[in-house]
Amino acid sequence: MTGFALGVDQEEWCGQLRALAVQRLRPLAEKGEPGRVNRPLLAALGELGLLERVFASGALELCLLRESLAYGCTEAETALALQGLGAYPVLRAGSEEQRERWLPRVRTGRAVAAFALSEPGAGSDAAALALAATADTAAAGGGWRLSGEKCWISNAPEADFYTVFARTGEGPGAKGVSAFLVPADRPGLSGAPLDMLSPHPIGSLAFDGVPVGPRDLLGEPGRGFRVAMDTLNLFRPSVGAFAVGMARAALDATLAYTADRTAFGGTLSDLQAVAHRVAEMATRTEAARLLVYAAAGAYDRGAGDVPRRAAMAKLLATETAQYVVDHAVQLHGAVALQRGHLLEHLYREVRAPRIYEGASEVQRTIIAKELYGAAGAAVAAR
Structure with missing residues (x-):
C-alpha cells in the first residue's frame, strides 16, 4: 500500500462517528468515575453496534473507528479498544463454548474483558513472564x-x-507460555x-492457586505467546490510529485558537514562529496517519x-x-493547563500509548530485528 485516501462513504462514516462521540458518548464519559469501568458507556457502545464492528471488521476499519472516536471522546475509544484487546484472543x-458464552455479552457491552499479559517483572520483555501454571494432579481431567x-x-x-x-513450561521463554480464559469469580x-x-x-491481579482446566485454554498448551502476538499485531496499528485521533483533535484546536487569539498587533497565526510550528504539527500528523493505514492495509492483505x-x-x-x-x-499557553480543557485531558491521555502494547523502545527493537532478518535472508538467497 503506497498511499491512502478515504472513499466518500468512509469519510461520511468517520464524520458520523466523530459527531456521535461528542454528542452521545462524551456526556456518558463525563459522568463516569476516573479509574473505574464505565458500564453505561460500554452499554452505549454496544447499543450503537460499535463493539460489534471491532470483531467484524478488518484492521483498516478498526483504525478508522478508533481514530474517529478518539477525536471526539478518548474515553469511548479506550473502552471500545480494551473490549477488543481482551476478547480478541477468545475470537x-x-x-x-468459550465464544458462545462470552462474545455476545462483550459485543453488547454487558461483559467487560481484559488482556492480562504484563507483570511486575515482565513489562516490555513479555516473554519473561513468571505467572506459574503448575499441574493440578487432583483435578479430574487434568488442569493447572x-x-x-x-x-x-x-x-x-x-x-x-x-x-x-501463564508459564506452563513446555519450553524455554515464549515456547512455554499458554493462554487461558479466566472468569473473574x-x-x-x-x-x-x-x-x-x-x-x-x-x-x-493476584493469583493464589487459581484453578484452570483444559476447557479454559485458549488454543494449545505452549502456544499462548503466539495468541498474544497475533492480538498485538492487529491492535498495534490501531493504537497508532488512537494517537492520530488525539493529534488531529489537538491540531484542530490549535488552528482555531491561534487564528483567533490576538497578540502583538495581530493574531498568533500571523507570527511566523507559530505558523511554522503548526505546519510541522500538521505534517507529522499526516505522515503518521499514512503509516498507520499502510500498516492496517498490510494486515488486511495478509502481508508478510x-x-x-x-x-x-x-x-x-x-x-x-x-x-x-x-x-x-x-x-495555547496557561489556558490549556486548566482542568477540563481539551488539551489538559489529551496531555494526560497521550503519554501512556508510548508505553503500553510495547513501548517505543520495543517497537524499535522489532523494526530492527525485522530489517536485519530480511537483509540476511536476501544475502543468503544470492
Whole structure:
C-alpha cells in the first residue's frame, strides 16, 4: 500500500462517528468515575453496534473507528479498544463454548474483558513472564493452578473475565507460555486498582492457586505467546490510529485558537514562529496517519511484513501525538493547563500509548530485528 485516501462513504462514516462521540458518548464519559469501568458507556457502545464492528471488521476499519472516536471522546475509544484487546484472543483461539458464552455479552457491552499479559517483572520483555501454571494432579481431567501476579492490566480489577498468559513450561521463554480464559469469580483470584495518570481503569491481579482446566485454554498448551502476538499485531496499528485521533483533535484546536487569539498587533497565526510550528504539527500528523493505514492495509492483505509495519505505525504515531499535543499546549499557553480543557485531558491521555502494547523502545527493537532478518535472508538467497 503506497498511499491512502478515504472513499466518500468512509469519510461520511468517520464524520458520523466523530459527531456521535461528542454528542452521545462524551456526556456518558463525563459522568463516569476516573479509574473505574464505565458500564453505561460500554452499554452505549454496544447499543450503537460499535463493539460489534471491532470483531467484524478488518484492521483498516478498526483504525478508522478508533481514530474517529478518539477525536471526539478518548474515553469511548479506550473502552471500545480494551473490549477488543481482551476478547480478541477468545475470537481467534477460543473454543466454540468459550465464544458462545462470552462474545455476545462483550459485543453488547454487558461483559467487560481484559488482556492480562504484563507483570511486575515482565513489562516490555513479555516473554519473561513468571505467572506459574503448575499441574493440578487432583483435578479430574487434568488442569493447572495459577500462582503469581499481573500488573498494569487495563480494566482490572473490574473485568468479568481475563485473557491470562501463564508459564506452563513446555519450553524455554515464549515456547512455554499458554493462554487461558479466566472468569473473574474464579476462586483464588483477587485484584486491586492502581492510581495511574490515565483516566481509564488499570489494576493489579493476584493469583493464589487459581484453578484452570483444559476447557479454559485458549488454543494449545505452549502456544499462548503466539495468541498474544497475533492480538498485538492487529491492535498495534490501531493504537497508532488512537494517537492520530488525539493529534488531529489537538491540531484542530490549535488552528482555531491561534487564528483567533490576538497578540502583538495581530493574531498568533500571523507570527511566523507559530505558523511554522503548526505546519510541522500538521505534517507529522499526516505522515503518521499514512503509516498507520499502510500498516492496517498490510494486515488486511495478509502481508508478510506486518510485524515491522505495525511496529513502525505505533512508534511514529504515538511519538507524533506526544509532539503535537505538547506543542498545542505550548501555543495555547496557561489556558490549556486548566482542568477540563481539551488539551489538559489529551496531555494526560497521550503519554501512556508510548508505553503500553510495547513501548517505543520495543517497537524499535522489532523494526530492527525485522530489517536485519530480511537483509540476511536476501544475502543468503544470492
